Amino acid sequence: MRNAAMILGVIAGLIGMVVGFFGYGFVELIDQFGEIEGIAEQVDNPELIQTASIVAPLLAIVGGAMAHSRALVAGILLLISAAGMYYAFGFGVFTMFPIAFAGVAGVLGLAAGKPDEPKAHF
Secondary structure, three states: OHHHHHHHHHHHHHHHHHHHHHHHHHHHHHHHHOOEOOOEOOOOOHHHHHHHHHHHHHHHHHHHHHOOOOHHHHHHHHHHHHHHHHHHHOOOOOOHHHHHHHHHHHHHHHOOOOOOOOOOOO
């Protein structure tokens, strides 16, 4: 389960980065060149889109990377990532895979069979 959470989390982060590039770029494009009524209008909360474009894929990649060693923390990060992508971008044709992959990876991370071994952090 940890390996599946790791692979799905990293894939979710990479696909989420593509969505994030377009989300962040769209907000910047409208800020630079202005709105075109009926074609390209600014989103309701551009700061949310820009923040989620960076943070959500980052959490998915970090959660996927640490799923093998710290499955509980990784599962929580992956679920936060999936929720962040869903809240910021909604569920659509370009976001369904990163949201689903991060959600499934988060559940797998939480359901990993053996508990994490106690280790010192330093």
